[in-house]
Amino acid sequence: MSWVLLAYRLPREPSTPRSALWRRLRRLGAVQVLDGLAALPLDARNREQLEWLADEVVEAGGEATIWVAELGSAAQERELAAGIAEAVAADYRALIEEMVAARDQPPGQRRRTLARLRRELRRIRARDHFPPAERELAQRALDELASVVEERVA
Amino acid sequence: MRWATRRHCHIDRTACAWLIRRFIDVQAEFVFVDDVDEVPADATPFDMRGVELSHHGGDCSFETFLRRYELADPVLWELAKIVHEADLADERYDAPEAPGLDVLMRGLSMVRDDDELLALSAPLFDGLYEYRKRALLTGKEPS
Numbered sequence: 159m160s161w162v163l164l165a166y167r168l169p170r171e172p173s174t175p176r177s178a179l180w181r182r183l184r185r186l187g188a189v190q191v192l193d194g195l196a197a198l199p200l201d202a203r204n205r206e207q208l209e210w211l212a213d214e215v216v217e218a219g220g221e222a223t224i225w226v227a228e229l230g231s232a233a234q235e236r237e238l239a240a241g242i243a244e245a246v247a248a249d250y251r252a253l254i255e256e257m258v259a260a261r262d263q264p265p266g267q268r269r270r271t272l273a274r275l276r277r278e279l280r281r282i283r284a285r286d287h288f289p290p291a292e293r294e295l296a297q298r299a300l301d302e303l304a305s306v307v308e309e310r311v312a
Numbered sequence: 313m314r315w316a317t318r319r320h321c322h323i324d325r326t327a328c329a330w331l332i333r334r335f336i337d338v339q340a341e342f343v344f345v346d347d348v349d350e351v352p353a354d355a356t357p358f359d360m361r362g363v364e365l366s367h368h369g370g371d372c373s374f375e376t377f378l379r380r381y382e383l384a385d386p387v388l389w390e391l392a393k394i395v396h397e398a399d400l401a402d403e404r405y406d407a408p409e410a411p412g413l414d415v416l417m418r419g420l421s422m423v424r425d426d427d428e429l430l431a432l433s434a435p436l437f438d439g440l441y442e443y444r445k446r447a448l449l450t451g452k453e454p455s
Contacts, residue, residue: 210367
């Protein structure tokens with residue numbers, strides 16, 4: 159498979175563009191291969207999003223280039239994909255814990271928690287490029303929480 | 313006037329094309345290219361890397377158009393929030409319409425070419441504009 163890479167260098171100061179870039183990369187689910195090198199599986203959307211970030215790095219006084227690349231070996235690729243999947247899996251697991259804990263909340267609070275966790279699940283899915291088993295488990299935990307919330311209404 | 317943008321349009325480019333035809337250039341003709349190097353000499357490029365009418369300072373191209381053409385219409389800025397979130401989803405704005413619009417436009421782009429996509433999405437943006445306008449005028453969600 160192919161990857162799209164953003165190689166960048168940003169001035170240390172001001173730090174705002176650095177942290178904005180970091181947040182955007184995290185939201186996209188990019189993996190930080192090295193300091194100043196972020197990678198995403200190649201598709202039109204991921205490529206476009208990294209290109210916009212490259213432009214913003216340049217506008218902030220830095221340097222950025224976009225590369226399309228393949229890993230040198232299948233083993234390295236498995237390792238990279240597994241690392242990405244594990245990071246997202248950990249996010250799903252943390253969310254599942256919250257979903258289970260929310261079942262015991264008072265009804266009003268539980269409903270608000272459900273809405274918040276739904277949004278959070280959507281955010282994680284948006285950065286999930288190698289869906290682990292936890293994706294399905296998180297959906298199930300959310301459905302269960304939703305049915306607990308609905309029962310109280312009925 | 314001729315305007316050029318990248319092939320396989322999505323939300324930001326379809327919204328910009330609509331904005332151009334409605335507010336900037338009624339006679340606008342659109343050309344779709346693969347690379348900024350292919351933009352015809354007589355065409356104005358938009359939503360492409362390194363051009364003026366594109367993403368700047370965290371803004372999507374639609375927002376850049378509003379700034380560059382000084383379109384101060386508050387309804388257009390309401391639309392800009394939706395387009396921004398559908399395009400970038402960076403939660404700069406609260407735009408609950410955005411995820412739905414993103415999916416609709418993505419799906420439409422799978423079954424229609426760029427010219428058809430622009431033709432089909434224009435009435436959608438007309439409607440969105442009208443809805444947001446009524447909401448702004450009455451101070452509540454239109455029925």
